[in-house]
Amino acid sequence: MSQSQMQDESNLNTLDPNWRNDALDLGLDYGMQTIAVRAGQHRTDEGEHSEPIFTTSSYVYQSAADAAAHFDGTKTGNVYSRHTNPSVRTFERRLAALENGERAVATASGMGAILTMCLAYLKAGDHLLAANQLFGSSIGLFNNYMAKFGVEVSYVDCFDNEAWAKAVQPNTKVIYCESPSNPLAQICDIGYLSQLCKANDILLVVDNCFATPALQRPLDLGADVVIHSATKYLDGQGRVLGGALVGSDALMQEAFTVVRSGGISMSPFNAWVFTKGLETLKLRMQAHCHNANQVADFLVNHPNVSTVHFSGLSDHPAHELATRQHHMKDGYGAIMGFEVKVSDSRDTKEAAWHVIDSTQMVSITNNLGDAKTTITHPATTTHFRLTAEARAEAGVKDGLIRLSVGLEDVEDIIKDLARGLDSL
Numbered sequence: 001m002s003q004s005q006m007q008d009e010s011n012l013n014t015l016d017p018n019w020r021n022d023a024l025d026l027g028l029d030y031g032m033q034t035i036a037v038r039a040g041q042h043r044t045d046e047g048e049h050s051e052p053i054f055t056t057s058s059y060v061y062q063s064a065a066d067a068a069a070h071f072d073g074t075k076t077g078n079v080y081s082r083h084t085n086p087s088v089r090t091f092e093r094r095l096a097a098l099e100n101g102e103r104a105v106a107t108a109s110g111m112g113a114i115l116t117m118c119l120a121y122l123k124a125g126d127h128l129l130a131a132n133q134l135f136g137s138s139i140g141l142f143n144n145y146m147a148k149f150g151v152e153v154s155y156v157d158c159f160d161n162e163a164w165a166k167a168v169q170p171n172t173k174v175i176y177c178e179s180p181s182n183p184l185a186q187i188c189d190i191g192y193l194s195q196l197c198k199a200n201d202i203l204l205v206v207d208n209c210f211a212t213p214a215l216q217r218p219l220d221l222g223a224d225v226v227i228h229s230a231t232k233y234l235d236g237q238g239r240v241l242g243g244a245l246v247g248s249d250a251l252m253q254e255a256f257t258v259v260r261s262g263g264i265s266m267s268p269f270n271a272w273v274f275t276k277g278l279e280t281l282k283l284r285m286q287a288h289c290h291n292a293n294q295v296a297d298f299l300v301n302h303p304n305v306s307t308v309h310f311s312g313l314s315d316h317p318a319h320e321l322a323t324r325q326h327h328m329k330d331g332y333g334a335i336m337g338f339e340v341k342v343s344d345s346r347d348t349k350e351a352a353w354h355v356i357d358s359t360q361m362v363s364i365t366n367n368l369g370d371a372k373t374t375i376t377h378p379a380t381t382t383h384f385r386l387t388a389e390a391r392a393e394a395g396v397k398d399g400l401i402r403l404s405v406g407l408e409d410v411e412d413i414i415k416d417l418a419r420g421l422d423s424l
């Protein structure tokens with residue numbers, strides 16, 4: 001690639017007319033699978049077919065004056081990979097197109113994206129109103145650190161629209177939720193929350209990690225910012241950590257400066273893994289959801305299971321909402337919670353551990369969104385550090401097991417779960 005091309009292609013805000021995939025960057029007239037496979041790629045003069053990895057920390061200038069121009073803002077272009085990197089940008093452009101956002105900003109992890117969101121959109125004295133069911137570390141970040149910097153934090157039942165409306169305060173600046181949520185796969189009414197936010201000048205931020213754009217595009221439903229832990233389904237094979245924010249140019253510019261100043265940047269290698277992961281995201285999600293629907297049917301009919309938390313079940317309170325909100329047919333995600341039933345005075349935690357320990361194939365791990373099925377006991381792992389009240393608030397009971405249904409043959413997944421459940 002020539003030096004002048006390097007500068008053009010690194011401009012984040014204009015699209016070089018020579019880019020063959022400009023239209024794909026904008027998501028115009030292309031289907032979702034085409035965007036997933038092709039958007040955001042820029043071929044260099046080498047003519048490579050697949051997306052390369054740009055492992056470089058810095059970039060060269062044509063002259064001292066050219067360097068100065070990059071710093072005084074008269075020229076835009078790559079300066080340092082903590083700011084911009086071509087591999088990271090390919091991932092950002094592809095994800096932005098899939099989420100139907102103007103721009104995406106990649107981060108080192110999902111938590112990095114959530115921290116960036118806090119630093120970009122909240123300040124001391126503001127109120128952060130969050131769903132009561134969240135990824136454990138998100139609750140830890142809000143309670144331990146945002147509170148420390150003077151941000152007021154409170155939580156509401158994520159499925160209760162009236163509770164959301166009642167909890168809004170004059171200083172509420174951000175409403176934050178996951179849909180489906182962790183670990184109970186509860187659904188938030190994103191359209192409703194969007195109206196509530198617009199009426200009160202609040203930003204709606206949705207963690208779309210469990211649904212992914214293959215199932216749901218929160219920006220289309222009225223959200224302002226989408227958060228991703230790319231570590232999960234965007235990679236899909238549990239290899240690397242990463243995260244992202246997606247939204248309007250203006251909101252992403254604020255996030256970008258936080259990432260750049262705070263060093264929360266994604267590595268080029270990880271960006272490359274995620275870029276390739278996006279190519280198969282929809283196909284994987286279809287297969288994940290297909291398996292999950294069958295596992296949920298098995299669990300709901302098992303005598304030793306008291307409750308299955310999964311919106312794909314027709315009698316789930318959020319079934320109709322999820323059906324409306326998810327654009328993939330029969331796509332309710334592949335993460336579910338279920339509670340073991342114990343007839344005598346046996347401890348529900350012991351019973352849950354028995355089911356987990358009886359598996360032979362399924363991985364006992366806290367990760368999720370992987371090709372491999374994973375099983376977790378949230379009360380003693382992902383949500384262990386929360387206070388007992390915060391755990392109760394999040395609905396994390398001792399008998400609760402979280403399952404992330406993978407891509408193995410579904411009969412084998414069911415057989416593995418049955419081992420412990422049948423012998424309870």
Ligand SMILES: *Cc1c(COP(=O)(O)O)cnc(C)c1O
Pocket residue numbers: 109110111112135137138178182207209210228229230231232241242243
């Ligand atoms: C894993 C996860 C996160 C955090 O992402 P990391 O990449 O582990 O930092 C945030 N939100 C949800 C819903 C998650 O599952």
